[in-house]
Amino acid sequence: QVQLVESGGGLVQPGGSLRLSCAASGSIFSINAMGWYRQAPGKQRELVAAITSGGSTNYADSVKGRFTISRDNAKNTVYLQMNSLKPEDTAVYYCNADLNPSGSYYDDYWGQGTQVTVSS
Secondary structure, three states, X not given: OOEEEEEOOEEEOOOOXXXXXXXXXXXXXXXXXXEEEEEOOOOOOEEEEEEXXXXXXXXXXXXXXXXXXXXXXXXXXXXXXXXXXXXXXOEEEEEXXXXXXXXXXXXXXXXXXXXXXXXX
């Protein structure tokens, strides 16, 4: 069974920084892309950043220049460094992985979510 476990959320003042981590564990044959999504109250879940197994990255326009996604393939872990945080970054952040658990096919897996609140 595959699990994605996130950590690193919390309360931070505007302009501050946080680093989110997400570790995949369990039966893992290979992982394609990994990414971070977020969902604010009353809004749809949106892509924040994604990274392929080769290291290519993609960011939402709203976070370009402020957030950096990275991964450690040996640890099956993806990170999101968030700098210059704004109140509008407040949301539940979810980790996502395009993961193959057994060598047969890839499927989408999600973490449980971690709350990020940016407020003074």
